[in-house]
Amino acid sequence: MNIHQSTRTYAQQQDQTDPLRTFREQFLIPEKDGQPQLYFCGNSLGLQPKSAREAIEREMNVWQNHGVEGWFEGDQPWLYYHKYCKETLAEIVGAKPSEVCPMNNLTVNLHLMLTSFYQPKGDRTRILTVAGDFPSDQYALETHVRSRGLDPSEVILAVKPQEGEYTLQTEAILNAIRENERSLALVMMSGLHYYTGQVFNMKAIAAEAQKWGIRVGFDLAHAAGNAPLHLHDWGVDFAVWCSYKYLNSGPGGVSGSFVHEKNHDANLPRLAGWWGYDEDRRFEMTPGFVPMPGADGWQLSTPTILALAVHRASLAIFAEAGMRNLRNKSVKLTGYLEFLLKGINGEFDNPITIMTPTEPEARGCQLSLLVRKDGKKLFDDLTQNQIIGDWREPNCIRLAPTPLYNTFEEVWQVGEVIREFYQ
Template sequence: MPNLNFEFTEEFALKMDQNDPLRSYRDQFYFPKVNGRDALYFCGNSLGLQPKSVKTYLEKELENWANLAVDGHFEGEDAWMYVRQKSKPALAQILGAHPHEVVAMNNLTSNLHFLLVSFYQPKGERTKILCEAGAFPSDQYALESQVKFHGLDPEETIVELAPRAGEHILRTEDILAKVKEIGSSLALVMMGGIQYYSGQLFDMKDITAAAHGVGAYCGFDLAHAAGNAPLKLHNWGVDFATWCSYKYLNSGPGNISGIFVHERFADDQSLPRFAGWWGHDEGQRFLMEKGFIPMHGADGWQLANSNILALAAHQASLDLFAQAGMEQLRAKSEKLTGYLEFLIDEISGNSGILEIITPRTASERGCQLSLLIHKGGKAVFDSWYAHGVVGDWRNPNVIRLAPTPMYNSFLDVYRFGKILEQSLHDFA
């Protein structure tokens, strides 16, 4: 993106914050402290900050439990039997979906396994899975075990696509060409929406279309994309997706995941799935009879009843997203990340200490910049932390920084720039 006449001055950063329509949201989060001072927190890609409203949302459910006990399932403003419905409008907005295509449930890797039961059904020559090389370990392990479950060899069945020699990101044309090359042998394309290490935002629309063009399903792990990048899962025709809520969705450590299943499968009982009581037809659930009848849409992939306290914390954050709106968050994100990129380039110059490996085009990334450290290694990261910068170290030599639009400021980014400036002298 153009640099918008960015300046490496405190005055500029303060002016940008003053004109930020989302500036008030920063005050709705708790910031951790490093050495007694509020941290410069750029780690929302690993764990989002706690909304101050979470305590109130949790206390409300604790009171319902105390005062209603088992009757809380059917009584009260948010009867537990139906409380999953409350998160659907915000999730639909964030994912670019219809409410019946999304549901909050389980955890990400569990959901991925349940979705693969439905959408990875190798038959005949159509057995291959295409994913990006260096996918997040959970995805790798899930795919390996699913392939073995079907009696196949992961080394022969899973095709991992790596960037070209000397490059850090996958070219879209290479992904599409590989899909076409595998062709009738391809059963599934399963990738991260944003590559966790490089920060690359994949072209999910074109990848999905390519997969469908050769008769394969297409799904995405949106752990680093949900609440971060603009998503239009329904319009793109994505078959399925799952995500976690504890990164950009700020819902608490290890908190609830969610799934998307395109509406063309909403009532498709021919798809195999692992069934559970909570996915059964809501109108007949308490008849307690044999014979699973899935609920309409994504709800039909549920197994167990809802985790009420997890959903309460989740809702506290989702309500903030509904108020702020993804369009405004994305607009700020592009400016904020662009400012961080500008400062890194301006300050590091030709020092040779670090290199941005995340795409330079705003439409090809979220708010994360991954910095390849060429000199100093983890000592650079430790030095930044000592000065209050909370980022994320990934072996062997990458620091990930995520200026998150919901709560980070331009002044945060400017202050990081001053720390970076000093560290360049220390590690030159």
């Protein structure tokens, strides 16, 4: 029995009893014409923490006062900055601190991981992925395979949804692994599909791949800081993500990588840079690459300290709020939006199809809406009413109620604007 109510009073009551309600105050809400906007686009770019500017200013002062010695002086030397982020990152993705490292950018990290974990040999040359994954991942796989002298059309196997369905059934992915176990060298796919909002059963996928000795990796761009992750326990070989969506670390913010500890001592091929070299010997400037232990050994260049400072400021908010608490609120927020949209469908002959699975464990914050008619007009109407979502051609609106800064009353307002559009 659904206990939600489609009234503003109900939504306000939910906000009043929300244990995370004060976290919204830690973010800068965009305004237009002096009015705060309803921001439902954290799936594309998260909002700015108020602490971000102070974090950057601190490192600017270090630069001003210490110059190059900022790498070594003070209570938080730049040389170890990536380590300041590890504990919280590990909690967010379900890993050990030694298995994670903030570094580079997402597609750079993906290529680095493919170099290490995609090892075509004999009959095992193929990569299993999902159809319609984020374009950057598609391009990375395509060009990486071609750089190995292989034909992407022969090597890349993309699993598609069944006819008439928008999302992939887990069994279809598992069957594809079983049916191609002798030819697969790697399973590499998103953990949460950017377009449909579907969270894939990464635990089951990793287990099936491991059963056949196939390595597995995930792009968690839309999952990190959003969906529950247990990468270490699942035995995932590697994962990569960005920090500018749900992790609120600024446009083009630093990426992150996970490498399971079972692979730390493996003699894996890699593309190396000096920041991944043994920290104690890095400044000896000697030939012969000696990697740092753990995920740190995949670092390349000198890190961008200002970007890391913003990232660290945002991670501090996650550490304070707790992923379990954020997830609990997320389930309720997105569930409330779904409830309101279903009410609108019942009232106006189903103008909207929710592509995203209805089961909480199969989705994060985001709902992807297929609008039967005049989708762009509806999106423009939302925008005119100060609601910031995301439009995807030809007829998809993505809305992501984010637990750190969105409210139940905002969700209710979105529902009211859509209802009024169809009246």
